[in-house]
Amino acid sequence: MTDTSIGTPAQLRDPDYTPPLAKAVPLGLQHVLAMFVSNVTPAILVAGAAGIGFGSDQGALGFPDMTYMIQMSMLFAGIATLIQTIGIGPVGARLPIVQGTSFAFVPVMIPAVAGAGTAGLAGLMTGVLLGGVFHFLLGFVVGPLRKALPPLVTGLIVLMIGLALLRVGIQYAAGGVPKMGTPDFGTLAMWTPALVVIVVTLILKFFTRGIVSVAAVLVGIVAGYLVALMMGQVSFNSIGSASWVAAPVPFKYGFELNWAIVIGMCFMAIVSAIETVGDASGITKGGAGREATDKEVTGATFADGLGTAIAGLFGGLPNTSFSQNVGLVAMTGVMSRHVVTIGALFLIVAGFIPKVGAAINTVPINVLGGGVVVMFGMVAASGVNMLSDVAWNRRNMVIFAISLSVGFGLQLEPSALQHTGETAQILLSSGLLPAAFLAIVLNLILPEHIVGDDLDDRSGAGID
Incomplete structure (x- = not known):
């Protein structure tokens, strides 16, 4: 049944239609809730890997840099989403596509920053910038490229992404990456909040409906966070030292050309481009009952690359379209790109407020681990699902x-x-x-x- 207070069936299938503001704002926030955890998690993983790799004294990222990367994840997800929904010339699909930090790049980014002798964040961000430029250029050939990668190849790639991340999920759920002198790693005290996240997420996902089901992982993390708080595992000291407003810094970590990282980013850009093409098609099929046009597919790929390049310039991570929001469009039946634009504006505002990033940074690593165990497993399961077409x-x-x-x-x-x-x-x-x-x-x-x-x-x- 159609909610006539939102619009008629014909209006709901129109990307240019804007529902009444009282409905559009909650719908936009719903999109943010659906992608929020997945969007900030890669920044936490990469920042943690960079800090762990160089030890806890001189080279560790520490609180300010972790907060900055979280902040950039929100800011540039919002900016990249605006590029998709509003468009700049041929750039942007002008569809309700939500952009966010991509998990697909994490298995390549972590080895790039973790351990002595690696390029570090300077090399990584340079790779993100150049990989984004390459990703943009893929927009000119995305049609033939899509046909060259059948489900056998794309399914295997997605499965491998999930498998590469599973170890990280378990390590985080058990209390972080095991190191000498960390006796509480793997203890029941560490596992308890993580298990609460997993159990609550499963209950909400399968036994509730609407926004609670859509945001099940987020609500699960909140539940695990409360348990960790009662167990004395949460510290709020870092929030007080964070400023209220801060702007992104160009070349925050410097510029260092590392061809291994650049090649890795370019290769993964191909995977990301194919994913975005699939998401654009999923939105038009689920929301409007039609195939995506060549113009929409090309524009979506251009926006993917441009958003990633801009993010890399300011110390952000690669962006891609978020599949969970494609499912949300199909579920709500609202194709309005302006609804997603409202959600993007919320992300941009949050991205300029470091205290938001600092608050997210108070989430204990084991609580985050409970969430990523679910998310990484879903990545692997998505690959298996794609392989079912082989x-x-x-x-x-x-x-x-x-x-x-x-x-x-x-x-x-x-x-x-x-x-x-x-x-x-x-x-x-x-x-x-x-x-x-x-x-x-x-x-x-x-x-x-x-x-x-x-x-x-x-x-x-x-x-x-």
């Missing part, structure tokens, strides 16, 4: 097997790369890039059918 003949099974074995194997045993150069280690240690590279190359060069393959293309049988 015709599992012997050819495709061999491609999947070799790519997964090499990629996941290198992820489990990165010391196998100890005699390669620093660039190779950064590119290969996550396992994601070698798995994706193998899948793409093998899919292009291997014949469609193996001689003597008597498996039906639709069967799920294994190799004899």
Whole structure:
């Protein structure tokens, strides 16, 4: 049934329609709630990795930098969303697409900043900037590029992203990355708030409806936060030292060209571009019952790249479209891009207020871990779902097997790369890039059918 106080069915399918303000503002906030945790989490993960890698004295990021990266995540998610909804010439889909910090890049970014001898945040942000420029250029070829990456390749890539992040989720839920002198890692006191987050999230996701279900992870983290607060695991000291208003700083961490990071960012930009094309199509199908036009797909890709490049210039992380908000459009039936614009404005305002980032920074690592265990698992599950569209003949099974074995194997045993150069280690240690590279190359060069393959293309049988 249509809520006539919002608009008629024809109006709801129109991206240019604006519902009454009393309805548009709550709908815009709903979009922010649906993406908020996923948007700030990559900044926390990357900042934590950079701090851990250089020890707790001279090189650790510390509170101000962590807050700044959270702040930039909100600010540039809002700006990139505005570019999508309002548009600048050919840039922007002018659809209700919500942009946010991408999880897909995390398995590449963490090795780039963690550990001695890495490029650090200067090299990472330079890579984000140049990767964003490359991402923008993909808008000119996104159509043919989309056809060159079938579900076998894209599904494997998404699955590998999820698998690469699972260890991080468990480490955080247990109290952080285990180090010498951290006796409380893995204790019941650490696990309890994380388990509360997971349980509350599951209950709300499956036994409630509406905004509570949509924001289940966020509400779950709030519940875990309250438990951690009662257990004495929360400190508010950092909020008082944060300023009320602060502007982004160009080249906050400097400029350092590291080709390993640049290559990694460019490769992942291809994955992000394909994801955005899928999200644009999902919005038009779910909200308006039609396919996305070439203009919309191209504009969405341009906006992806431009948003990422601007973010990198000011110390932010790569942006991409958020799939959870695509589902929200389908659920509410409201296609209005101006509703999402309102949500973007909320993110921008929050991005200029460091105290918001400082408040988020008070969330204990184990509470955040409970949330990311759910989110990272969903990333892997999304990859499995994409792979369900694959015709599992012997050819495709061999491609999947070799790519997964090499990629996941290198992820489990990165010391196998100890005699390669620093660039190779950064590119290969996550396992994601070698798995994706193998899948793409093998899919292009291997014949469609193996001689003597008597498996039906639709069967799920294994190799004899």
